[in-house]
Amino acid sequence: MTTLMFPDTTVLINFAHINRMDLLARLANGNGRWCASVASECARSARQSDLTALDDAGDIFGDPLRPDPAEYQDTIALRDQLAAPGDAPSKHFGEAETVAIITRRHLNLNCFFVTDDRDAARLASRNGIRVADTWLLLRIAHRRLGLDADVLWGYVQTLQRQGRRPPNEARDRSSFDKWLSA
Numbered sequence: 001m002t003t004l005m006f007p008d009t010t011v012l013i014n015f016a017h018i019n020r021m022d023l024l025a026r027l028a029n030g031n032g033r034w035c036a037s038v039a040s041e042c043a044r045s046a047r048q049s050d051l052t053a054l055d056d057a058g059d060i061f062g063d064p065l066r067p068d069p070a071e072y073q074d075t076i077a078l079r080d081q082l083a084a085p086g087d088a089p090s091k092h093f094g095e096a097e098t099v100a101i102i103t104r105r106h107l108n109l110n111c112f113f114v115t116d117d118r119d120a121a122r123l124a125s126r127n128g129i130r131v132a133d134t135w136l137l138l139r140i141a142h143r144r145l146g147l148d149a150d151v152l153w154g155y156v157q158t159l160q161r162q163g164r165r166p167p168n169e170a171r172d173r174s175s176f177d178k179w180l181s182a
Contacts, residue, residue, distance in 0.1 A: 003033055003111040004114050004132070005098055005107070005111045005113050006034045006038055006061065006115075007038060007097070007114070007117075008095055008115050008117055009041050009042050009094075010117050011024075011116055012054060013045065017050070017159060018155045021056040021060065024060060024137070026141075027141060027145075033062070034064050034065070035064050035065045035097045035098050037094040039061070042054050067101055074103070075096045075100040079092050095115065095119075095120035098124075103128075108127070108128050112129075113129045121133070134159070134164070135167050138155060138156075139180060152180065156170070
């Protein structure tokens with residue numbers, strides 16, 4: 001069974017904004033995972049009044065994965081690939097930690113790295129890991145779970161008001177409908 005690995009809170013926050021952590025749980029289907037640094041970041045974010053829905057993430061993803069010493073060393077090296085001068089030491093740590101765990105444990109054939117962070121997605125891809133984002137999950141919700149296109153369009157509008165950008169080919173309603181069925 002395919003595991004959805006969440007290396008950061010980007011997608012989690014999107015599902016919290018649309019108040020559909022239940023939908024995320026259905027999509028993960030008992031196979032969602034996260035690492036310790038992401039669990040901590042999520043707990044901090046859940047303290048914000050508009051993100052309290054993130055409190056449900058622990059029920060969806062369970063106990064976080066923790067790196068062993070070799071994975072931790074890989075995490076540091078991978079984090080350095082993502083970091084820009086002046087970044088806090090914790091910035092990009094979840095993404096790096098997740099890539100290290102996936103590659104060391106040979107999970108890359110059975111998982112998706114779920115993020116909206118383009119740099120993190122590139123790092124995962126360079127390491128042979130398949131990537132998914134919020135928009136792919138919403139498309140899957142439409143196709144596999146029968147989520148109505150009108151409801152999904154409402155989610156797109158909510159996320160746009162939060163500064164999130166849908167795929168270029170789904171910017172207005174007609175292009176969105178074509179994108180959903182493509």
